[in-house]
Amino acid sequence: QIHLVESGGGLVQAGGSLRLSCAASGLVFSSTSMAWFRQAPGKEREFVAATTWSGGATYYADSVKGRFTISSDNTRNTVYLQMNSLEPEDTAVYYCAVRLVGGFTESSALYDFWGQGTQVTVSS
Numbered sequence: 001q002i003h004l005v006e007s008g009g010g011l012v013q014a015g016g017s018l019r020l021s022c023a024a025s026g027l028v029f030s031s032t033s034m035a036w037f038r039q040a041p042g043k044e045r046e047f048v049a050a051t052t053w054s055g056g057a058t059y060y061a062d063s064v065k066g067r068f069t070i071s072s073d074n075t076r077n078t079v080y081l082q083m084n085s086l087e088p089e090d091t092a093v094y095y096c097a098v099r100l101v102g103g104f105t106e107s108s109a110l111y112d113f114w115g116q117g118t119q120v121t122v123s124s
Contacts, residue, residue, distance in 0.1 A: 002026035002113040009118030012086055016122070020081040022096030022115055034072060034079045034097040037108055038120075040091035047106035048094070049081060059104050063089075068079050086122045093117040 003071060010021040020036070049070040051061045058070050069082040069116035097111035105111075 002098050002100075004098065004113055004115035006094065006096050006118040008113040008121045009074075009094060009123045010092045011123065014087055014122055014124050016086050017082070017084045018086065018117060019118060020083065020094055022079045024077045024098065025081070033102075033111075034070075035099070035104075036070060036079075036094055037095045037110060038090075038094045039117075040092040043092075045095070045108050049118075050104050050106075051079065052065060052104070057104070059106075059117075061106075071123050074088070083120070086120075088122045090124045091120060091122050093119050 003025045005023045006020060008018060010018060012018055031086040032053040033050055034053060036048040037045050038048050039045040040069045047061050048064055049068055051070045051072055053072060060068060067085045095117045097116045099111045
């Protein structure tokens with residue numbers, strides 16, 4: 001069992017930055033994939049970014065490439081999402097997720113554990 005807790009959300013003006021954190025407790029492995037998803041009101045949950053627990057490879061949705069950076073700190077069992085140049089369209093609840101085996105995927109249905117989410121609101 002893995003427990004995930006997100007933090008770092010809040011209200012920011014367009015063009016600003018936020019850093020989200022996701023602290024994981026429980027067993028994780030180097031092959032574990034960690035991802036960030038988001039869900040805006042009335043929309044489906046969508047993939048944002050992912051990395052492996054070993055921190056080797058990273059993957060991004062086209063909508064956030066060049067603005068968001070995902071990273072992991074194995075010593076703290078924490079994954080981060082640095083979000084720069086935020087836009088009102090980035091407003092959503094952001095969730096971190098873990099996929100124990102199988103590698104990276106953009107499909108939310110294939111992730112095994114989820115955090116409770118943290119709200120990000122970007123004002124224009």
